[in-house]
Amino acid sequence: MDYIPEPIEKLARELNKLPGMGIKTATRLAFHIVDMNSDGVNDLSSCILDAKKDIRICPLCHGYSVNTGECGICSDYSRDTKSLCVVQRPQDVFVLERSGFRGIYHVLHGVISPLDGIGPDDIKIPELIKKVKDLNVEEIIVALNPSVEGDATTLFIAKSVHDIKVRISRLARGVPAGASIDYVDDVTLSRALEERQEVSC
Numbered sequence: 679m680d681y682i683p684e685p686i687e688k689l690a691r692e693l694n695k696l697p698g699m700g701i702k703t704a705t706r707l708a709f710h711i712v713d714m715n716s717d718g719v720n721d722l723s724s725c726i727l728d729a730k731k732d733i734r735i736c737p738l739c740h741g742y743s744v745n746t747g748e749c750g751i752c753s754d755y756s757r758d759t760k761s762l763c764v765v766q767r768p769q770d771v772f773v774l775e776r777s778g779f780r781g782i783y784h785v786l787h788g789v790i791s792p793l794d795g796i797g798p799d800d801i802k803i804p805e806l807i808k809k810v811k812d813l814n815v816e817e818i819i820v821a822l823n824p825s826v827e828g829d830a831t832t833l834f835i836a837k838s839v840h841d842i843k844v845r846i847s848r849l850a851r852g853v854p855a856g857a858s859i860d861y862v863d864d865v866t867l868s869r870a871l872e873e874r875q876e877v878s879c
């Protein structure tokens with residue numbers, strides 16, 4: 679990027695590291711930011727720092743909470759604790775919320791992936807098994823992204839709870855293979871949840 683002043687080029691390079699952000703868009707945004715007034719830039723940078731500082735992991739579901747303590751969903755006692763939805767990433771919780779699900783969640787923080795050296799104990803599977811037993815969960819809905827690793831993880835969970843009296847199902851295949859669930863529209867997601875299929879092992 680010849681002739682672009684170095685601080686703008688540096689900002690563009692940082693923005694370019696964000697997912698889905700090509701170098702052209704990143705450069706356009708970098709120019710836009712230096713064009714903003716100082717208050718606007720201060721607000722933007724303090725929002726980024728505050729979000730990073732204030733967001734913590736909920737000790738119960740391992741999703742996002744504000745500061746320390748339980749998240750809004752885990753501290754809502756009207757939720758059905760017998761119905762547990764398992765997701766891969768904290769942001770997937772907010773996607774599933776759009777489907778009208780009223781149970782509770784468990785965030786794995788990954789999926790089993792032997793090729794990447796990620797086994798069951800590297801993600802929150804031991805915590806999941808303990809929670810299913812402690813809360814006498816009646817149904818586990820596994821809502822992982824459809825992939826080889828997602829399917830292997832679903833099967834591992836099914837095997838791990840085989841001796842416990844719990845139903846286990848996964849989202850119906852309305853979710854396209856290889857897609858991330860946050861790209862699925864609300865209607866498809868609600869239907870995939872309604873038509874969830876039992877997992878047998």
Ligand SMILES: [Zn+2]
Binds near residue numbers: 736737739751
């Ligand atoms: Zn929580």
